[in-house]
Amino acid sequence: MSDLGLRHLYTGKVRDLYEVGDERLLMVASDRLSAFDVVMTEPIPEKGRVLTALTDYWTREFQSQFPSALLTCDPAEIDKSVPGFANELSLHGRTMLARRAEMLPLECIVRGRLAGQAFDEYVARGTVHGMAVTEGMRLTDPFPEPMFTPSTKETSGHDLNIDLDAAAAIVGRARLDEAQDLCLGLFVRAAAQCADAGLVLADTKFELGLVEGELVVCDEVLTPDSSRIWPADQVRSGETPPSFDKQPFRDWLNEQSWDHAPPPPHVPVEIVSITSARYVAAYERVTGRSLADWYGRGR
Numbered sequence: 501m502s503d504l505g506l507r508h509l510y511t512g513k514v515r516d517l518y519e520v521g522d523e524r525l526l527m528v529a530s531d532r533l534s535a536f537d538v539v540m541t542e543p544i545p546e547k548g549r550v551l552t553a554l555t556d557y558w559t560r561e562f563q564s565q566f567p568s569a570l571l572t573c574d575p576a577e578i579d580k581s582v583p584g585f586a587n588e589l590s591l592h593g594r595t596m597l598a599r600r601a602e603m604l605p606l607e608c609i610v611r612g613r614l615a616g617q618a619f620d621e622y623v624a625r626g627t628v629h630g631m632a633v634t635e636g637m638r639l640t641d642p643f644p645e646p647m648f649t650p651s652t653k654e655t656s657g658h659d660l661n662i663d664l665d666a667a668a669a670i671v672g673r674a675r676l677d678e679a680q681d682l683c684l685g686l687f688v689r690a691a692a693q694c695a696d697a698g699l700v701l702a703d704t705k706f707e708l709g710l711v712e713g714e715l716v717v718c719d720e721v722l723t724p725d726s727s728r729i730w731p732a733d734q735v736r737s738g739e740t741p742p743s744f745d746k747q748p749f750r751d752w753l754n755e756q757s758w759d760h761a762p763p764p765p766h767v768p769v770e771i772v773s774i775t776s777a778r779y780v781a782a783y784e785r786v787t788g789r790s791l792a793d794w795y796g797r798g799r
């Protein structure tokens with residue numbers, strides 16, 4: 501990115517962030533795939549474009565109701581703020597120009613269905629993020645109402661699931677209530693739209709931040725990395741559905757004898773290819789669009 505004269509700010513597991521003046525960021529989604537907070541050596545073709553295209557899609561769907569940090573993914577528009585970007589073809593389709601936010605130190609998870617870590621906790625203790633829930637639920641069962649279940653955002657190690665009081669102790673009760681309303685509102689609308697497309701939005705994680713004092717949606721929005729999305733006709737109570745997320749990859753990973761510490765195992769080419777197809781399918785099923793029509797190189 502030195503070609504574009506931008507200062508590198510941060511490299512996360514998936515994204516690279518660059519400064520555009522004081523108030524904006526270029527967020528580049530790579531094809532990196534992580535599991536248990538370890539990044540695999542093999543990239544997943546199309547993943548960065550899928551994450552970016554889905555974030556753009558959802559942000560536009562709800563832009564009148566939900567403020568967002570995202571400004572544009574259009575390379576021609578980005579070029580106006582970052583001269584030379586139009587020529588950087590490898591970045592097209594995977595790059596967002598966003599307003600720089602002061603991030604809320606919470607992962608704002610919303611759960612419509614019992615799955616993942618929430619299921620493990622429920623089986624062990626009968627609670628979800630320490631909160632009481634209906635008895636007798638099985639894997640994939642819907643909660644009576646979607647639950648706002650935040651976690652901490654740890655700089656090292658795994659995020660910790662917490663209850664609402666613990667979250668309020670971190671960001672304040674009023675801010676937490678505001679975050680909860682925003683995230684539940686988004687989730688309910690997105691889940692209804694997914695249902696129309698024959699999909700179940702089981703859960704998702706939002707990241708919120710403050711821009712000029714306003715709480716806005718940041719980062720990725722309703723992507724396969726941040727969400728569990730299931731084909732509705734294949735969801736059975738008590739069974740793991742074939743999700744449009746990293747599940748096929750995770751299943752493969754679970755068969756490897758790996759202690760979840762670096763270095764990660766070598767991901768075989770067929771698993772890379774299944775996973776890539778899965779990401780593309782997620783975009784196409786959710787949006788009804790072809791990824792080939794999105795910015796960037798295409799397949």
Ligand SMILES: Nc1ncnc2c1ncn2[C@@H]1O[C@H](COP(=O)(O)OP(=O)(O)OP(=O)(O)O)[C@@H](O)[C@H]1O
Binds near residue numbers: 569599601602707720
């Ligand atoms: N508008 C924004 N302003 C400032 N920071 C943002 C904004 N949107 C997203 N971020 C931050 O940018 C980073 C994106 O990088 P990435 O998605 O790779 O991180 P991650 O691997 O999920 O998490 P980690 O930050 O723990 O590495 C996150 O730390 C996220 O909180």
Ligand SMILES: [Mg+2]
Binds near residue numbers: 512719
């Ligand atoms: Mg992230």
